[in-house]
Each structure stands twice: as C-alpha cells, then as structure tokens.
Amino acid sequence: MRFVPMAVAALAALALTACTAGKEAAPSLGAQPKPSGSAPAALPAATLELWHGFATDAEVKAFEQAIAGFNKKFPQITVKAKKGVQDDQITQAVRGGNPPDVAASFTTDNVAQWCKSGAFQDLTPVIKQDGIDLSVLPAASRLYTEFEGKRCTMPLLADAYGMYYNKALMKGNEPPKTLSELTKLAKELTVRDADGTIKVAGFIPSFQYYENSPSHLGPMVGAKWYNDDGTSAIGTDPAWKQLLQWQKDLVDWYGYDKLEKFRKSLGDEWGAEHPFFTGKVAMILDGEWRNAMIANDPKAKSLDYATAPLPVADDKPDLYGSGFTAGTVIGVPKGAKNPQHSWELVKYLTTDTDSLVTLSNALRNVPTTKAAMESPNLDKDDRFGTFLDIFSHPKTSTLPANVNSVFNQDAFSTFLIQWEKGAVKDLDAGLASVDKRINDKLKLSGG
Structure with a gap:
C-alpha cells in the first residue's frame, strides 16, 4: 500500500525543548508545539488515542492494567484505547490524515512498509535522546522492529x-x-x-x-x-x-x-x-x-x-x-496529534519492567526486555521457561522486515503445497522460481 510521504519537519525535526534543573526534555516527534517543561511529568495535559489488536476480555483487561501504570506516572495524560484494530485500519487512517496517537500491531509483516513510507515515525532520535539501551532487547526483536536504518516501532510482547x-x-x-x-x-x-x-x-x-x-x-x-x-x-x-x-x-x-x-x-x-x-x-x-x-x-x-x-x-x-520469534509491535503514526506524549506511552509500555511483567503474566506472551524476563514477579514454570530461553538464545531468528513480506511468504507457501503433494519434480528449479517471483515483485516495488 502506498502512503503519502511525511513532511520533512515531521520526519526530522526532533527539536530539544527548554531546560529545567539542568536536563533536556525528550524531543518532539513531529511539527508540534514544544512541551512547556523538561521533565516528563511536566508535559501538559493531553488525551491520547491508542489503537491495538487485543480483542478478548482477558487481553483487553491486561492491556488496561498496563495503561493504568502509565496513568499513575502521567496522571495528566488520558489514554483512550480502541480494541480489535487490524493493520489495514491503521494504514487507512494514516492515509486519510486521521491516525491514532499510538498504534500496536500483532504482526510484523507491515513494519518495513510503515518505516519506509514514513507512515510510522522514526523513533531512533528519541531513543538516543532518552538514553535507551537497545541491547536489553534480543537481536531478533531489534531486527523485526526496524527497516533500512529506521526504527519506527518497538517490540511490546514476543512470541x-x-x-x-x-x-x-x-x-x-x-x-x-x-x-x-x-x-x-x-x-x-x-x-x-x-x-x-x-x-x-x-x-x-x-x-x-x-x-x-x-x-x-x-x-x-x-x-x-x-x-x-x-x-x-x-x-x-x-x-x-x-x-x-x-x-x-x-x-x-x-x-x-x-x-x-x-x-x-x-x-x-x-x-x-x-x-x-x-x-x-x-x-x-x-x-x-x-x-x-x-x-x-x-x-x-x-x-x-x-x-x-x-x-x-x-x-x-x-x-x-x-x-523463531516475532511479536506485537507498537509505534507513533505519522500525524499523531501529541507526538511527545505518544512517545512516553510507547516507551513506558515497551521498557517498563512492571508493565511488561503485568502483560506477560496476563497474556502468557514473552516479555521483551532482559529485566522483565529476569523479574521475580514474572510467573514462570518449566513449560513457559522453555520459551523464555528460546527467545533469549543468541541464534534465535525472525523473519526480517521486507516491504513485500506477505506476498513473499504466500509465494513460498504456495510452492510448498505443491512440493509436499509431489507435484514438483525439480526442487532446485522450483526454488529458483520462487526467487524469481519474489525478486520480480521487489523490482515492481522499487527495491
């Protein structure tokens, strides 16, 4: 899907705010008024719209508990969450100029397109500004949340x-x-x-x-x-x-x-x-x-x-x-009305240990930071512990972000059905044909 490119100011202007008590504020993510204070708690009051894919009662309740922790830290920020949202709804909202402030997706298939088009804003500058050490995330989760040097999403929970x-x-x-x-x-x-x-x-x-x-x-x-x-x-x-x-x-x-x-x-x-x-x-x-x-x-x-x-x-x-690992990703779409507030919410949900443990205990997904995986409050037994170990293994891999990710997987899966039923007589030629389909599509996409 094609997106309208972000304005230069929205892509690059991550200006620092005024200083208080000798510290700089986190930068604005877009062409927005600068916050009035430097400390996160000094952010002005705002209401954030958060779209996510959680739909069952248990999932929604767990997510609301995590958001409640954010509200304690930022009582002046109201978060209105919309459940059961799919990726196509997010992309359509961005194209229509009426995106949510924060959006979360269950799949990593659209990360490359979101990063490349600017549909989701690059978080790299604010990550550096806030001194976030991404080494607390396993290499695989770092890989599936960025594309071509742009980190437009952060990992929330992992599978x-x-x-x-x-x-x-x-x-x-x-x-x-x-x-x-x-x-x-x-x-x-x-x-x-x-x-x-x-x-x-x-x-x-x-x-x-x-x-x-x-x-x-x-x-x-x-x-x-x-x-x-x-x-x-x-x-x-x-x-x-x-x-x-x-x-x-x-x-x-x-x-x-x-x-x-x-x-x-x-x-x-x-x-x-x-x-x-x-x-x-x-x-x-x-x-x-x-x-x-x-x-x-x-x-x-x-x-x-x-x-x-x-x-x-x-x-x-x-x-x-x-x-193999992949997982839920979350980011700030282009055109978010409150980009700095949005970043604070994304940062909290993806790096706060208590928040990640709360979500993991309720949903039984893998928390993505080392601190959360090692937390004494994390409910884990031998059965669940297996997956914590797999996630943190240095050779665990993921499906790298690609602008044609869904097409590429479908092309290969279609071939595999023919292969296992015995309809493919020359495996080398068949695999080469899969390469051709994927590479031809990449050329059409400008790759």
Whole structure:
C-alpha cells in the first residue's frame, strides 16, 4: 500500500525543548508545539488515542492494567484505547490524515512498509535522546522492529516457537534434538489401522498444518530468507533444500493422501478439540501462548505435557535451543496529534519492567526486555521457561522486515503445497522460481 510521504519537519525535526534543573526534555516527534517543561511529568495535559489488536476480555483487561501504570506516572495524560484494530485500519487512517496517537500491531509483516513510507515515525532520535539501551532487547526483536536504518516501532510482547510433547504418548522417550531423531520418534509414535489409516501421528510434517509455516520451521536448519541486497535467498541457501528434503521424506513415509485425510479430520486449531489436547498428535510445533490455552481449557487442563526447543539439523547442533520469534509491535503514526506524549506511552509500555511483567503474566506472551524476563514477579514454570530461553538464545531468528513480506511468504507457501503433494519434480528449479517471483515483485516495488 502506498502512503503519502511525511513532511520533512515531521520526519526530522526532533527539536530539544527548554531546560529545567539542568536536563533536556525528550524531543518532539513531529511539527508540534514544544512541551512547556523538561521533565516528563511536566508535559501538559493531553488525551491520547491508542489503537491495538487485543480483542478478548482477558487481553483487553491486561492491556488496561498496563495503561493504568502509565496513568499513575502521567496522571495528566488520558489514554483512550480502541480494541480489535487490524493493520489495514491503521494504514487507512494514516492515509486519510486521521491516525491514532499510538498504534500496536500483532504482526510484523507491515513494519518495513510503515518505516519506509514514513507512515510510522522514526523513533531512533528519541531513543538516543532518552538514553535507551537497545541491547536489553534480543537481536531478533531489534531486527523485526526496524527497516533500512529506521526504527519506527518497538517490540511490546514476543512470541517464541518450540515443541510441545504429550508425555504419555512419548512412552518415556526424551524430546528429539535433531531432525533424524524427530523422524525416528515420529515413526515410532505413529499409530495406524490395518489399512494404513492414521489414528495417532507422532508429528505432522505438512506445511499446511497449523503453525508449520516455513518461517517457523526454517530456524531448525538455519535457513535464510533474504540476501544482503534484499533479494530472495530461498533458492540459493542450501538450508531450505535440506529442510524440504527432510520434510518430504517424512510426508512420503506417512503417504501424502493418508496424511491429508488425517490432517483434514482434526479439530480447530483454536478450539477444545485441538488434536494435541485430544491425544491425536504426540509432538507439535507451537508458540508459548499454547500454554495458556491448555491451562484455560477444561478438557485440556489434565493433559500431561512438556515443552522443549525444536529439533535442528543434525549437522548444525549449535542451533539447538534457538527457534523463531516475532511479536506485537507498537509505534507513533505519522500525524499523531501529541507526538511527545505518544512517545512516553510507547516507551513506558515497551521498557517498563512492571508493565511488561503485568502483560506477560496476563497474556502468557514473552516479555521483551532482559529485566522483565529476569523479574521475580514474572510467573514462570518449566513449560513457559522453555520459551523464555528460546527467545533469549543468541541464534534465535525472525523473519526480517521486507516491504513485500506477505506476498513473499504466500509465494513460498504456495510452492510448498505443491512440493509436499509431489507435484514438483525439480526442487532446485522450483526454488529458483520462487526467487524469481519474489525478486520480480521487489523490482515492481522499487527495491
């Protein structure tokens, strides 16, 4: 989507305010009147409009609790939150010249476009001005919140992906650490009828199964999405070929048609009949939030399960313990009426330890700063702790920001469906065709 470029003043004029008690105020984010005092508490009264994607009662309540902490620090600032907002609503509001003061998104797919177009304002100057040390954030979360040197969002909460396994179905086996161990165990734990119909799957290798997207599975082999120049690396990085060949071998062992029949018979990913809850799948790839869903589901509460990092390529044991991460991002849209107040809210929600712990405890997502992850007030057990460790692992990776992120993922996923069903005869040529689609789209986008 194309945005109207930000005015030069809105992009660059982060002027310092008058000094009081020998300290400078945080800079204004746009062409706005300068605040009357230097200390944050001296900001004039204002009302901020905050749009976010949280929609359930529990989510909204948790977010309101975090905002209440901000209100204690800034009683003169009123925050009016609008729930259940999607990215297209945010971008349309920016284009229409009537954006919220602050906006949060569940996905990182639009960060590149927002940063590049100026739809969200670059926070780099105010981060430097306020002395915020971004090293408190893992490298992966720093990566998915910026694009081409512009940090137009901050990470609010994160998701990390690992393995859940049914301890009863595992029959005393330890969780696999390598792909060969996963293959062996998946076969051992699979139960079939006499005609080969799958009754229980050890592990479902299909890319069409719930969270088995290429972005989530790619870190198991250290696969790379893009080259340094922004072009697709899918066809040239041998790690993707390694992953796909492993995956297809396991699909073929199950039998594609039998696996598809079983997959399509399974319950809704978000419902009480999830196949992991009902003992139809022994091991799954999933996010940390599944712990909360299990705890809150009456039918699943008694499930005896544990968590572990995802298995990795046999020739890359140093990757074990890492995984995929992404998460909620938050920033200040172009045209925000109260940019400095907005920055104070963004800064509080993304760097205040108590705020992040409050959100994490309520939503069971990973807090993004080291202080919050190490807080004694953070509710954590071994199951949730797995994902804290994955998130903070130095080799944990993310899907780098790209202006065509959604298109690129769809192009690859479309190919993968053809691959696993056996319609692709030449894997190298097929992956090269994915590169071409992605790179052609990049050229059309001016990349």
